[in-house]
Structures are given as structure tokens and as C-alpha cells.
Amino acid sequence: MCAFSAQSTRITIDSDRLSQELETLASFSDSPSPSVTRIVFSESDRRAREYVKGLCREAGLAIHEDAVGNTFARWNGERPEEAAIATGSHIDAIPNAGRYDGTVGVLSGLEAIRALKGCGFSPKRPIELLVFTSEEPTRFGIGCLGSRLLSGNRDPSVDEKLKDKGGLTLCEARKAAGFSSDLRQVLLPRGYYIHFLELHIEQGPLLEQEQLDIGVVTAIAAPASLRITVEGQGGHAGGVLMPGRRDALCAAAEIILAVESSAKSTGSHDTVGTVGVCDVFPAAVNSIPSRVRLEVDLRDIDEQRRETVFRLIRQQCDEISGLRSVGVQIEVVNADAPGECAPEIVDAIESACRTNQLRSRRMVSRAYHDSLFMSRIAPTGMIFIPCRDGVSHRPDEYASSDAISNGTRVLAHVLAELASK
Ligand code: GLV
Ligand code: MN
Numbered sequence: 416m417c418a419f420s421a422q423s424t425r426i427t428i429d430s431d432r433l434s435q436e437l438e439t440l441a442s443f444s445d446s447p448s449p450s451v452t453r454i455v456f457s458e459s460d461r462r463a464r465e466y467v468k469g470l471c472r473e474a475g476l477a478i479h480e481d482a483v484g485n486t487f488a489r490w491n492g493e494r495p496e497e498a499a500i501a502t503g504s505h506i507d508a509i510p511n512a513g514r515y516d517g518t519v520g521v522l523s524g525l526e527a528i529r530a531l532k533g534c535g536f537s538p539k540r541p542i543e544l545l546v547f548t549s550e551e552p553t554r555f556g557i558g559c560l561g562s563r564l565l566s567g568n569r570d571p572s573v574d575e576k577l578k579d580k581g582g583l584t585l586c587e588a589r590k591a592a593g594f595s596s597d598l599r600q601v602l603l604p605r606g607y608y609i610h611f612l613e614l615h616i617e618q619g620p621l622l623e624q625e626q627l628d629i630g631v632v633t634a635i636a637a638p639a640s641l642r643i644t645v646e647g648q649g650g651h652a653g654g655v656l657m658p659g660r661r662d663a664l665c666a667a668a669e670i671i672l673a674v675e676s677s678a679k680s681t682g683s684h685d686t687v688g689t690v691g692v693c694d695v696f697p698a699a700v701n702s703i704p705s706r707v708r709l710e711v712d713l714r715d716i717d718e719q720r721r722e723t724v725f726r727l728i729r730q731q732c733d734e735i736s737g738l739r740s741v742g743v744q745i746e747v748v749n750a751d752a753p754g755e756c757a758p759e760i761v762d763a764i765e766s767a768c769r770t771n772q773l774r775s776r777r778m779v780s781r782a783y784h785d786s787l788f789m790s791r792i793a794p795t796g797m798i799f800i801p802c803r804d805g806v807s808h809r810p811d812e813y814a815s816s817d818a819i820s821n822g823t824r825v826l827a828h829v830l831a832e833l834a835s836k
């Protein structure tokens with residue numbers, strides 16, 4: 416056993432093991448390699464969960480799961496009754512994704528714990544590894560489902576309200592996946608965590624461009640998403656003449672362009688707007704589209720500016736509805752405030768970078784993360800590592816083994832620092 420000091424001990428990260436585990440985790444997928452598709456509560460998600468839980472058990476961690484499938488793997492420490500320090504991320508993946516988004520935060524959290532155990536560190540407080548359910552919004556249309564629920568940022572009534580494309584409610588889907596207790600039990604008691612840390616790929620190009628090892632996140636941009644339903648009139652593609660048409664897809668096309676122009680209108684590169692889903696009904700080549708459902712993602716680091724863009728989109732939807740005689744209904748799925756990282760954790764991450772001679776900079780996260788909701792219940796910090804060309808949500812997403820190992824070392828140092836108090 417070595418005497419531990421977070422300042423002086425060189426923590427040994429087993430980067431080969433970590434790369435191997437990332438590769439194995441990527442094999443639980445519903446699309447061919449190198450792409451990864453792992454939608455919450457699918458068979459691939461179930462197998463991936465089993466794999467990660469097995470690794471946690473091998474590391475001597477005690478596991479429990481809540482009613483939505485958030486998974487907690489605990490190292491009790493010397494004072495198990497005290498508030499825990501947590502780290503973690505997600506293992507679900509959007510369709511046609513890569514292998515690093517979220518998974519790096521989970522497996523590096525586990526590796527950090529194993530490395531600390533390996534050098535004889537004994538935490539005063541418990542350290543918990545968290546695997547959040549459905550950080551990605553693919554199945555139920557809302558991101559960070561698990562962390563929203565455990566932090567009290569979503570009412571448990573979503574159990575019956577949220578439905579997937581096949582009409583299955585969250586309640587039905589989670590029960591089919593084996594998570595059948597009452598959703599109200601997901602909310603954590605106040606003060607359950609004293610700190611939360613998440614390691615993640617940057618999902619942007621800055622660290623790589625500036626040849627830096629670590630991004631120290633200071634704030635997380637404010638995300639919002641809308642569901643826009645356009646109701647027109649269907650009919651025969653040959654029989655209905657052009658002047659009389661109320662084509663829902665033509666109206667939706669104008670709405671999509673309105674989202675783009677509204678986001679651009681702020682003149683700030685911090686405002687972004689995307690329509691990533693367009694479902695057409697009845698989707699037959701010789702039938703005029705009668706109904707279209709759009710899913711819109713809007714983000715800004717300035718919440719007020721994001722709200723201005725939203726008003727602009729709403730106005731244009733009204734105009735398009737009038738001009739094209741279609742119904743346009745807008746549902747706000749979520750409109751979240753930005754998150755702030757805790758200054759003491761920002762300092763601790765920077766100090767761990769100095770100790771390990773890693774070059775870092777402070778930055779804002781433009782992507783959202785479970786940290787956004789964890790920051791509402793506990794002082795939170797995020798460690799970013801570079802990813803090639805800033806690419807994410809694509810099969811060619813890549814972070815080098817060195818980059819992952821650097822991030823894991825910093826994570827281990829900060830966990831040790833915080834768990835020593
Ligand atoms: C998370 O996946 C995001 O879309 O920011
Ligand atoms: Mn993602």
C-alpha cells in the first residue's frame with residue numbers, strides 16, 4: 416500500500432484495459448461498427464448495462480438501480496453515512512453515433528476508482544459511479560431523463576406522459592426493461608451528493624486546435640427542444656391541383672428554414688438551432704403529406720437570447736400557418752436554464768492539471784450533459800478531453816487513448832482530493 420497524497424502520488428491508469436473496455440462496450444450496438452446505436456431500454460442497452468455492472472462488481476463496488484434504471488456503483492469509504500462524491504455519465508447512444516460520447520465518462524470513472532484502489536487510497540467519504548439513464552433524447556424526446564428525475568427537475572408524472580414512437584409510455588418501457596418500482600422513488604434525498612464530476616469528450620474542436628490536454632468547464636449552455644406538429648390536408652398526388660393544396664410538408668419545410676434563419680439572426684455563434692427529426696404522414700410518394708412532426712433543438716449560452724429566438728420561430732409559425740392554411744401546434748418539451756460549474760471544483764481540476772503537467776483552459780460546454788442537472792443539486796465540475804476534429808454524434812468520433820488516460824488521471828486526482836475531506 417502506498418501512502419496517498421493527491422498532490423504527489425502518480426496515479427497509474429491502465430489505458431490498455433480502458434481502451435479494451437471501450438471497444439467491448441461499443442460492440443453492444445444496433446448498427447454496424449464503427450457506428451454505435453444504443454437506444455435506452457433496447458436489448459443493446461440492456462447488454463451494455465450488464466457489461467458495465469459486471470466490471471463494477473469485479474472492482475468491488477456495490478450496485479443498486481433506481482426505478483428509471485439510473486445505476487449507482489458505490490465505494491463506501493471510511494464514513495459511509497456521509498454525503499458521497501459522484502462521477503459518471505451515460506452509455507446510451509443516438510442512432511449512428513460513435514463510441515466515446517458518455518461511455519468515456521462512465522468507464523474512466525470506473526478506471527479512476529480502480530486506480531485509486533490500486534494505490535491504496537482510502538476515501539473518507541463514499542465515492543459513487545453513476546450511469547444515467549437516457550441522457551440522449553432519442554426514444555422519449557427529452558434528454559437527461561435520469562438526471563432530471565433524480566435531481567427533481569422533472570415531475571414523475573412523465574411516467575405516463577412520455578411516449579416513444581410506438582406509443583409505449585416511459586412506464587411501460589422501463590417496466591419491460593426490469594425497472595418496475597415507483598418512479599417517485601428516483602428523486603434523491605437532499606444533500607445525498609456533496610460533489611459531482613463528469614469527464615466527457617469536448618464534442619468541439621478547441622482543445623485539439625489549441626493543442627491542449629484538458630478543458631475545464633465553467634458553464635453549460637441552456638438547451639431547449641420543441642415539438643412542432645403541422646396539420647394540413649392529404650389527398651391524391653395526381654388528383655389534387657396545386658392551387659388548392661394544404662401540404663403539411665411544404666409548410667414544415669418553411670418552418671425548418673425559419674428555425675435556421677431565426678438562430679442565425681442573433682449574429683452570435685453561440686446560438687444554434689437544428690431540426691433533427693421530420694416525420695411525415697402518411698409517407699407515401701403518391702399522397703400529399705397531411706401531417707408532419709418536427710423536433711427542434713435550440714441552444715444558447717444566453718438563455719434570454721434563446722427565448723428571443725423561440726419567439727421569432729413562433730411568430731413565423733403563425734405566419735406560415737395563415738399563408739398555407741395549415742394548423743401549427745408547438746409543444747415545448749424542455750427549456751432549461753444554463754448550468755454553472757462550482758468554482759472550487761474548477762480550481763481543483765486546474766490544480767490536478769498542474770500536478771500532472773497537463774495543459775488546460777477554461778471553456779463553456781455547448782453540448783448538454785447530465786452535469787447540467789447535477790449542478791442543481793451539488794457543486795459540479797466537468798473535465799473535457801480533446802476529440803479528433805471536434806467530431807461527435809458520428810461514427811468517426813474519436814478520442815486517443817492518451818487523451819482519455821490524461822482525463823482519467825485528472826479525474827482520479829480530483830476525486831481523491833474531494834474524498835479526503
Ligand atoms: C447531448 O448529447 C447533446 O445533444 O448535447
Ligand atoms: Mn450525445
Ligand code: MN
Pocket residue numbers: 505516517550615784
Ligand atoms: Mn454525452
